[in-house]
Amino acid sequence: MQSDSATSVVTKQTDGYDLILNQAEMLFQEQGYNQVSMRDIAGAAGMRQASLYYHFSSKEQLFIAVRERIFERHSRGLQQSLAGAGSDLRSQLQLAAAWFLSQPPIKFLGMMQSDMPSLSEEAKQHLFEVATKCVFEPVEQIFILAQDNRQTREFSSELLAGFFLSLVESIHQFQNMCECGSGATMAEEMISVLLQGVQAV
Secondary structure (H helix, E strand, O other), X not given: OOOHHHHHHHHHHHHHHHHHHHHHHHHHHHHOOOOXXXXXXXXXXXXXXXXXXXXXXXXXXXXXXXXXXHXXXXXXXXXXXXXXXXXXXXXXXXXXXHHHHOOOOOOHHHHHHHHHHHOOHHHHHHHHHHHHHHHHHHHHHHHHHHHHOOOOOOOOHHHHHHHHHHHHHHHHHHOOOOOOOOHHHHHHHHHHHHHHOOOOX
């Protein structure tokens, strides 16, 4: 049985770890991997750099931990959002879009173009695999099941998943730039375009 003092130490360590991840996530999302230093993160977390290195041996390791946490958060959120969605494709896409819009943007494009080139090959591969498993595959599965249920024509489920994620990500960027209504309204319109097309029949 842990003593009160031992429990206090564990709590402080956990709190410190979470604080670092929270501050690092905010800085990486706002400025990108290359523009943020370990000193910046330590300053934002209100701790000495040495304390930061106690938890993470490098900025790359910290960035991986931040991205893993983001992707795993989306995995859990998607699973919960889609749990009672039934098999209707439109309903599933609306619930998935609502989840993504309730969270800060993932910024896939910025990660791929700006952040990933600065990482080791091992780190790139690992993050790609985690992102695929946690975010890409759950969305792809929506389209696979829809095709199995003959709700859509035969298209590449990978292409459809990528297209849907790009559409949802774009809402974060354009929501304040056009008079298209709320994020939910924009998502509904985009889903209609995805499912029905834009060409008059």
